[in-house]
Amino acid sequence: MKAGRLLLAVILLALVATGIWLGMNPRKPSSAVPAASSPTPSPTPALAPSAPEAPPLETKLLEELLETFVTTTHDDAERARAMLENIRREIRSLPPEHASQIIQNFLASGKDATTGLQFVPGENDTLIEAPTLRIFLLDLLEKIDPEAAARLANAILNAPANADEWAIALRTRQNTQPATLPQNLTSLQRALQNPEWIAKPSQGLLHALDLAAMAGDFSTVMRLAELAEPPENETWAEGLAVTMHRMARESPAATLRELNANPDFLAEQPLARADLIAYANLANPEERRLVEERLANPQISLDEKQKILHMLVAPGEFVHEGLFTEAPGMVMAQDEEARFSVLIATMTDWLELFPELRPSIREVAEYLTLE
Amino acid sequence: MSEYLNWTRKLPVVVINVKRKRQLICKPGKSRLTKDMFALAHSRLKLLPLVFGLALPFLGQAAYGQYDPVLAPENERSANPVNMVGQMQFFSGRHQYVGSGTAVTQRGVVTAAHNLYDRRHGFSRSVIFSRGRNGNQWLVRTPITRQQILPGYSSVTQSTSDRAFALDVGVIHTLNVLASGATPARVYADPRLLQTTQQKTMLGYGAERHSGRHLLRSTISDPFFIYRGPFLGNDGFEPEAGMSGGPVFLEINGVLTLTAVIVSSGGGVRALDASARPLLNSLR
Numbered sequence: 283m284k285a286g287r288l289l290l291a292v293i294l295l296a297l298v299a300t301g302i303w304l305g306m307n308p309r310k311p312s313s314a315v316p317a318a319s320s321p322t323p324s325p326t327p328a329l330a331p332s333a334p335e336a337p338p339l340e341t342k343l344l345e346e347l348l349e350t351f352v353t354t355t356h357d358d359a360e361r362a363r364a365m366l367e368n369i370r371r372e373i374r375s376l377p378p379e380h381a382s383q384i385i386q387n388f389l390a391s392g393k394d395a396t397t398g399l400q401f402v403p404g405e406n407d408t409l410i411e412a413p414t415l416r417i418f419l420l421d422l423l424e425k426i427d428p429e430a431a432a433r434l435a436n437a438i439l440n441a442p443a444n445a446d447e448w449a450i451a452l453r454t455r456q457n458t459q460p461a462t463l464p465q466n467l468t469s470l471q472r473a474l475q476n477p478e479w480i481a482k483p484s485q486g487l488l489h490a491l492d493l494a495a496m497a498g499d500f501s502t503v504m505r506l507a508e509l510a511e512p513p514e515n516e517t518w519a520e521g522l523a524v525t526m527h528r529m530a531r532e533s534p535a536a537t538l539r540e541l542n543a544n545p546d547f548l549a550e551q552p553l554a555r556a557d558l559i560a561y562a563n564l565a566n567p568e569e570r571r572l573v574e575e576r577l578a579n580p581q582i583s584l585d586e587k588q589k590i591l592h593m594l595v596a597p598g599e600f601v602h603e604g605l606f607t608e609a610p611g612m613v614m615a616q617d618e619e620a621r622f623s624v625l626i627a628t629m630t631d632w633l634e635l636f637p638e639l640r641p642s643i644r645e646v647a648e649y650l651t652l653e
Numbered sequence: 654m655s656e657y658l659n660w661t662r663k664l665p666v667v668v669i670n671v672k673r674k675r676q677l678i679c680k681p682g683k684s685r686l687t688k689d690m691f692a693l694a695h696s697r698l699k700l701l702p703l704v705f706g707l708a709l710p711f712l713g714q715a716a717y718g719q720y721d722p723v724l725a726p727e728n729e730r731s732a733n734p735v736n737m738v739g740q741m742q743f744f745s746g747r748h749q750y751v752g753s754g755t756a757v758t759q760r761g762v763v764t765a766a767h768n769l770y771d772r773r774h775g776f777s778r779s780v781i782f783s784r785g786r787n788g789n790q791w792l793v794r795t796p797i798t799r800q801q802i803l804p805g806y807s808s809v810t811q812s813t814s815d816r817a818f819a820l821d822v823g824v825i826h827t828l829n830v831l832a833s834g835a836t837p838a839r840v841y842a843d844p845r846l847l848q849t850t851q852q853k854t855m856l857g858y859g860a861e862r863h864s865g866r867h868l869l870r871s872t873i874s875d876p877f878f879i880y881r882g883p884f885l886g887n888d889g890f891e892p893e894a895g896m897s898g899g900p901v902f903l904e905i906n907g908v909l910t911l912t913a914v915i916v917s918s919g920g921g922v923r924a925l926d927a928s929a930r931p932l933l934n935s936l937r
Contacts, residue, residue, distance in 0.1 A: 520805055600804040614937070649779055
């Protein structure tokens with residue numbers, strides 16, 4: 283009797299211990315779905331014995347949603363958005379490995395559908411809008427299975443066929459393998475030599491220019507300036523302006539150094555060029571020195587110097603989530619106060635340093651003390 | 654050919670971007686009228702602007718349509734949120750221009766991007782916002798500390814496109830507090846409301862048939878139509894140059910709410926949809 287109780291206690295103890303161990307080590311979901319649920323053969327290994335059961339109904343529902351999207355004509359943006367949201371929700375509800383496999387299978391099938399939407403980067407490296415279903419899925423794959431997304435990105439970048447897909451692949455590779463930055467910049471440079479792509483630049487290609495802004499890559503900017511040359515290509519001129527602004531915000535010192543070293547760069551738009559100098563932080567000795575170097579340069583016109591002074595007071599910028607850089611956040615009162623405190627002290631010094639700019643500095647002072 | 658350009662052909666008059674109109678009225682040397690208006694903006698000539706200022710409303714009256722802007726009545730001008738509307742003065746290149754905007758936070762104003770930027774001259778300088786301007790008085794007058802627009806917006810002198818108008822929204826951050834003790838205008842981002850028959854109130858400082866020193870108002874109930882994304886139009890509404898960036902208010906839950914900004918003549922407005930959120934989020 284006593285031995286029986288002891289045995290029962292040991293069994294109970296073993297069960298409790300097993301329960302605790304299982305609780306601390308939850309089984310990871312499968313890395314693949316059963317071949318039976320895949321529309322095309324899966325390149326991934328078969329299910330491990332410990333993997334959870336595949337949810338056939340949900341898997342089928344997702345496949346049906348994708349198929350319905352492909353066979354629907356998307357002339358109503360709101361409807362397309364709602365359908366994509368349904369797909370996103372369904373993907374999120376599945377174990378990541380299952381969802382990843384379904385996405386990979388769909389991409390491998392070569393099927394696609396235009397959404398009628400644009401290529402719009404949003405917060406947290408997520409597209410707000412995607413022009414095709416494939417781009418929507420490539421974007422999503424990076425979040426749920428970065429390894430698989432990186433593999434696909436490498437394949438796309440090795441043989442780019444579509445500029446928007448190339449752009450999202452470039453982001454994925456940069457995000458998942460930051461050390462590939464030099465290769466990614468080379469890929470961007472190559473894209474800007476592709477005659478078909480530059481003749482009719484896609485939104486994805488234009489957003490990919492953000493990589494040059496993030497990396498402070500002035501050679502890409504020089505190429506952009508060539509593309510924007512007269513007869514003026516409006517799209518490339520806009521791309522150049524946005525990239526230069528974002529680069530000046532991300533790396534003000536490097537941008538200033540390049541502008542000072544290349545006084546002919548953007549010389550046909552000196553007032554627009556002056557806007558870029560306003561990203562300098564005058565509290566930073568090196569950036570202040572570079573601004574002073576520019577103000578002292580006789581090759582820079584008085585008009586441009588005056589504009590620089592004004593823009594240091596009220597800089598202008600493009601606000602957007604970049605494919606590689608973030609949108610500026612809320613402008614904080616204490617930051618602005620600190621900026622103005624430095625600005626006033628600096629301009630006071632400049633009254634002595636730049637006698638020819640005295641009238642402009644006084645004009646700025648009058649503006650700031652406007653009643 | 655863009656839908657917008659097709660649409661403009663239906664109008665009996667040549668339809669041009671408000672900024673181009675503004676340039677016409679502000680750049681010196683084009684004609685006696687433009688020169689005088691330019692002088693008015695600069696306050697260099699004292700007498701001629703006064704003469705023309707008095708004559709302009711009468712000269713223009715004969716051509717007025719049903720929904721054309723008229724002076725906003727005193728009781729409306731002083732009521733919230735109409736009193737959050739103000740005039741913008743700014744330089745682009747060497748010339749000074751006027752436009753309109755609406756205070757939506759204690760230091761934030763929503764306006765049209767073309768008041769703040771063109772590709773040739775870059776961002777505007779010496780921007781002054783005068784909230785509640787009425788003649789030579791205002792409730793708050795302030796310099797700005799920052800100006801922001803959406804990327805891709807491009808106003809080139811000879812280029813007006815529906816794409817540019819679809820991006821034509823911007824914000825300025827002011828140095829001084831705009832509405833101490835008062836509530837700035839509320840923003841509601843739903844362009845669909847503009848497509849209903851609900852009454853819309855458009856406001857701004859028109860400087861074409863009027864002097865540019867007083868707030869003008871148009872009301873219209875006809876629905877607006879989408880031309881491209883958040884760029885909508887209504888050919889019943891013909892804003893005056895200088896109203897650019899002014900608000901389109903709709904009554905939502907009993908409160909006049911900012912829903913769009915005026916961007917082009919021919920009743921073109923840019924709805925404050927989700928794409929404008931990054932701009933609004935930067936305001937404090």
